[in-house]
Amino acid sequence: MTRSRIRGTGSYLPDRVVTNAELETMVDTTDRWILERTGIAQRHIAAPDQICSDLAEAAARRALTHAALTADDIDLVVVATSTPDHIFPSTACRLVERLGIAPGAIAFDIGAACSGFVYGLDVADRFIRTNGAQRALVIGAEVFSRILDWEDRSTCVLFGDGAGAVVLEASEKPGILSTHLHADGRQTPLLNVPWGVSQGYERLEGSHGKVSMRGNEVFRVAVRTLGALVDETLSANGLERGDVDWLVPHQANIRIMTATARKLGLPPSRMVSTVADHGNTSAASIPLALDTAVRDGRIQRDELLLLEAFGAGFTWGSALIRY
Structure with a gap:
C-alpha cells in the first residue's frame, strides 16, 4: 500500500x-494577564515589506534542505493560509515560480483557518x-498581524506571524495513518473576519x-x-x-492544549508547546511546532x-502520523 511519509520539515519566523x-x-x-490566560509571552511580527x-518560501526551502531534495522533486504544493498574497493567483502558484518548481506541478491554497x-x-x-503526486510540499503560512485590530486587547495579544512546512513523499513505510476532518458553519459569529471582497466595498461601513x-x-x-476528536x-x-508518543497541537491557548493532553493521558513533557514564543500563528502553528521538536531532537x-487543530468555521481535524 502506498502511503505518504514526512521526509523533511522546515519553518520560518x-x-x-x-x-x-x-x-x-x-x-x-498586562504581561501577567496574557500569560495566565493564554501561556503566550511573545510573538513574531512580519516586517512591513514581508x-x-x-x-512560506523560507519555510519551504528549509524543509527541502532537511529532506535532501530540490524543487525539481516536488509535483504538488498546498498552502494553508488565511492571509494570502492575493485574491488570485494562489500563494501556492506563486511559490511554484519562486521555488523554481517545474511548470505543470499541482498548486493551490486551502482556507480552513487554524485547521x-x-x-x-x-x-x-x-x-x-x-498516485496523483509523488512528493508534496504542505505549508502553513500566515501574516495574521495584517488582520488584527491592535486596539482590541481580546485578539491582538493572541496572534503572531510565521510559516511551517513539511515534505511528504510516497512510501511503503507507515507514515500518515489516518486523518479526520470536520466543519460546522453554524458557529461563524463566534470567530470570523466580518468582511470579504465579495460583499463589495460599499458594504464595508460598520464592519472592517x-x-x-x-x-x-x-x-x-x-x-x-x-476531546471528542x-x-x-x-x-x-x-x-x-x-x-501516542507526542501530541503536536494547534498552538492557540495553553489551557486548550493541556486539556487535550490530559484527554490522551500524556504528561506536559510529551506535548510540543511553542505557544509561549510564537503565539497563535493560525495555519502555521502545527508545522512550526513540529519542526521545532524535530530539530531539537525530541x-x-x-x-x-x-x-490536532480547531479553527474558525468552525473547522477541526487531526492527523495520526508515524514519523
Missing part, C-alpha cells in the same frame, strides 16, 4: 519580536495515496477586515470538540491513549504523533 511588555504600552493589558509567500495545515495534510496524502472573536465561547467549544482518532486506529523517527 520573522525577526521582529513583540513581547507582552510591549503590548502593555499599546493596549490595556508577505505570505516570503514566509488549514491538517486539512492540507489530508489533501496531499490523498493525492499521494492515489479585522479578526472578531468571542473568546470564552470559542474556548468552551474547542475543548469539548477536541481524540476519541475518534484513537478508535479509528484501534489504539489506547498511552500509545521527536524521533518511528514515534507516533497526534496532530
Whole structure:
C-alpha cells in the first residue's frame, strides 16, 4: 500500500519580536494577564515589506534542505493560509515560480483557518495515496498581524506571524495513518473576519477586515470538540491513549492544549508547546511546532504523533502520523 511519509520539515519566523511588555504600552493589558490566560509571552511580527509567500518560501526551502531534495522533486504544493498574497493567483502558484518548481506541478491554497495545515495534510496524502503526486510540499503560512485590530486587547495579544512546512513523499513505510476532518458553519459569529471582497466595498461601513472573536465561547467549544476528536482518532486506529508518543497541537491557548493532553493521558513533557514564543500563528502553528521538536531532537523517527487543530468555521481535524 502506498502511503505518504514526512521526509523533511522546515519553518520560518520573522525577526521582529513583540513581547507582552510591549503590548502593555499599546493596549490595556498586562504581561501577567496574557500569560495566565493564554501561556503566550511573545510573538513574531512580519516586517512591513514581508508577505505570505516570503514566509512560506523560507519555510519551504528549509524543509527541502532537511529532506535532501530540490524543487525539481516536488509535483504538488498546498498552502494553508488565511492571509494570502492575493485574491488570485494562489500563494501556492506563486511559490511554484519562486521555488523554481517545474511548470505543470499541482498548486493551490486551502482556507480552513487554524485547521488549514491538517486539512492540507489530508489533501496531499490523498493525492499521494492515489498516485496523483509523488512528493508534496504542505505549508502553513500566515501574516495574521495584517488582520488584527491592535486596539482590541481580546485578539491582538493572541496572534503572531510565521510559516511551517513539511515534505511528504510516497512510501511503503507507515507514515500518515489516518486523518479526520470536520466543519460546522453554524458557529461563524463566534470567530470570523466580518468582511470579504465579495460583499463589495460599499458594504464595508460598520464592519472592517479585522479578526472578531468571542473568546470564552470559542474556548468552551474547542475543548469539548477536541476531546471528542481524540476519541475518534484513537478508535479509528484501534489504539489506547498511552500509545501516542507526542501530541503536536494547534498552538492557540495553553489551557486548550493541556486539556487535550490530559484527554490522551500524556504528561506536559510529551506535548510540543511553542505557544509561549510564537503565539497563535493560525495555519502555521502545527508545522512550526513540529519542526521545532524535530530539530531539537525530541521527536524521533518511528514515534507516533497526534496532530490536532480547531479553527474558525468552525473547522477541526487531526492527523495520526508515524514519523
